[in-house]
Amino acid sequence: MWRRIKPVEQSSMPLPPINYREFIVLYVDDEAANLTAFRYSFDDEFRVLTAGGAEEALKILSTESVAVLLSDQRMPGTTGAELCACVRERYPDVVRMVVSAYSDLAAALDAINRGQVTRYILKPWREDDMAGVLRTAIEAFHVGRLMRSLQTRLLQSEQQAGAQAAFSKVLHELSNPMGALRTNIQYGVDVLGLKGTPAPEASGLDEARHALADALEGANAIKARIELFRASGAPTQSTGKSTHLGRAVASAVAIVRGELRTRAQLHVDEVPVPAVAIDPVQASQVLVNLLLNAYEALPEGAAVSNRITVRVRPSGTGALVEVEDTGRGIPADLIGQIFTPFVTLKEDQANHGLGLAIVREIIEAAGGSISVRSQQGRGTTFFFELPGAAEPPTDTGAK
Amino acid sequence: VTASTAPILVVDDNALFLRSLIRMLSLKTSVVSATGATEALEVLRQTPCRAVITDLEMPPGMDGFWLLGQVRELFPEVRRVVMSGSPSLSRQIARSGDLVHASLPKPFDYEQLLAILDT
Numbered sequence: 445m446w447r448r449i450k451p452v453e454q455s456s457m458p459l460p461p462i463n464y465r466e467f468i469v470l471y472v473d474d475e476a477a478n479l480t481a482f483r484y485s486f487d488d489e490f491r492v493l494t495a496g497g498a499e500e501a502l503k504i505l506s507t508e509s510v511a512v513l514l515s516d517q518r519m520p521g522t523t524g525a526e527l528c529a530c531v532r533e534r535y536p537d538v539v540r541m542v543v544s545a546y547s548d549l550a551a552a553l554d555a556i557n558r559g560q561v562t563r564y565i566l567k568p569w570r571e572d573d574m575a576g577v578l579r580t581a582i583e584a585f586h587v588g589r590l591m592r593s594l595q596t597r598l599l600q601s602e603q604q605a606g607a608q609a610a611f612s613k614v615l616h617e618l619s620n621p622m623g624a625l626r627t628n629i630q631y632g633v634d635v636l637g638l639k640g641t642p643a644p645e646a647s648g649l650d651e652a653r654h655a656l657a658d659a660l661e662g663a664n665a666i667k668a669r670i671e672l673f674r675a676s677g678a679p680t681q682s683t684g685k686s687t688h689l690g691r692a693v694a695s696a697v698a699i700v701r702g703e704l705r706t707r708a709q710l711h712v713d714e715v716p717v718p719a720v721a722i723d724p725v726q727a728s729q730v731l732v733n734l735l736l737n738a739y740e741a742l743p744e745g746a747a748v749s750n751r752i753t754v755r756v757r758p759s760g761t762g763a764l765v766e767v768e769d770t771g772r773g774i775p776a777d778l779i780g781q782i783f784t785p786f787v788t789l790k791e792d793q794a795n796h797g798l799g800l801a802i803v804r805e806i807i808e809a810a811g812g813s814i815s816v817r818s819q820q821g822r823g824t825t826f827f828f829e830l831p832g833a834a835e836p837p838t839d840t841g842a843k
Numbered sequence: 844v845t846a847s848t849a850p851i852l853v854v855d856d857n858a859l860f861l862r863s864l865i866r867m868l869s870l871k872t873s874v875v876s877a878t879g880a881t882e883a884l885e886v887l888r889q890t891p892c893r894a895v896i897t898d899l900e901m902p903p904g905m906d907g908f909w910l911l912g913q914v915r916e917l918f919p920e921v922r923r924v925v926m927s928g929s930p931s932l933s934r935q936i937a938r939s940g941d942l943v944h945a946s947l948p949k950p951f952d953y954e955q956l957l958a959i960l961d962t
Contacts, residue, residue: 615928616900616928617928618928619928619948619949619950620857620859620860620928620949621859621860622949622950623860623863623864623928623949623950623951624857624859624860624863625950626950627863627864627866627867627950627953628863628866628867630867630953631863631866631867631870634870635870651866654866655863655866658859658862658863658866661859662859662863665859
């Protein structure tokens with residue numbers, strides 16, 4: 445007695461023609477005869493792989509890009525539903541189906557209800573019905589994959605838009621000092637008479653001096669911008685050098701102390717740690733960025749109660765560094781993105797949202813990792829871990 | 844009311860840019876200035892001007908577009924010119940219709956500005 449498999453609903457969305465042979469169908473059954481029969485029936489239309497049990501199936505899934513998993517429900521030591529649950533965890537894109545005898549129907553339905561299995565098929569099935577089901581499953585897999593690639597492309601275009609916005613911001617920042625520079629040079633040229641008739645009156649000369657000073661101010665502002673960008677674009681690859689973190693902390697603190705002092709109490713809490721595998725300049729760059737980040741998160745006018753704490757502790761072969769602030773914290777919906785380039789929480793015009801992205805790049809290039817924990821209104825802590833150096837730092841006086 | 848001898852009002856919240864522009868324009872015409880939209884309207888009330896040249900990127904709610912809207916309503920005879928350093932604003936300028944008589948991308952040539960003012 446052959447049962448009809450419930451006909452599949454016709455999809456209303458027109459699909460480009462699919463070559464079903466490009467997709468892998470994995471059939472799992474503990475009865476070898478069934479596997480042979482399945483292969484024999486469907487090998488022409490699909491790429492069929494078979495497995496005699498769950499373990500073998502998972503092994504195939506780990507190396508092959510399987511589109512559809514079709515598993516017998518009753519197998520020794522496990523069930524098809526269990527296998528599907530496991531596959532859903534590890535390979536969520538795979539379309540999962542269970543073949544079940546009528547007596548196992550309850551278990552199969554339960555698996556569907558729990559979302560582990562997309563569909564069950566009652567035994568015994570007819571070959572043409574099964575072929576239809578497999579085609580639909582492959583179409584579902586194909587459409588799913590298409591959607592994900594569209595999503596990826598959408599994300600990329602969003603990132604491009606972000607980069608464009610940052611670029612536009614940079615242009616804007618350069619336009620004022622550049623405008624001032626040119627205007628003042630033009631003024632000097634006109635007034636001092638390098639062009640046309642010389643007319644250096646006393647008052648004109650005086651104003652020309654001011655123009656010169658303003659031209660210099662404009663040029664300096666442009667230079668500062670360029671330096672900031674040079675620092676942003678500085679190579680973040682590992683240089684193979686190593687660093688004493690105590691020194692890196694001291695040098696970073698020396699750079700930003702003046703700024704920090706106006707807004708917070710800074711505490712450095714360090715114990716001796718092994719030399720770590722990071723370039724000393726890059727280590728300072730990381731710490732300066734994190735310290736300034738902490739500084740910017742703190743409210744103004746509370747320099748006594750605001751605190752920034754730097755902790756250095758040994759960890760594994762290397763060290764763990766924490767930079768903690770008592771500032772406003774990071775909103776939960778943004779915390780996942782703070783290491784993404786051009787994502788910034790700051791209104792400040794001078795901020796490009798590149799600092800933390802660069803920090804992460806440097807840390808990861810050095811073989812380390814960085815994470816963040818934040819509570820809104822309470823503060824934020826950045827943690828970064830660096831592996832120990834193979835060789836101690838060679839710079840003078842390193843001890 | 845606004846003779847060609849009336850001053851030009853320059854509005855920009857960037858101090859360096861503003862004083863540089865004033866210095867330059869002072870060689871050719873009389874100039875008054877403001878560092879924000881409300882101050883600009885105050886100046887216009889006191890001093891009849893023949894044109895206003897304003898930066899667009901100023902504090903939200905009182906940016907260059909807002910200022911020009913006010914100027915169009917209160918001092919319709921004053922010529923309205925914008926300057927902007929953001930490429931993204933050029934589309935907004937294009938859509939602003941008769942609000943803006945002329946626009947200048949920053950940084951601009953001084954001759955460009957004079958040409959626009961003399962039109």
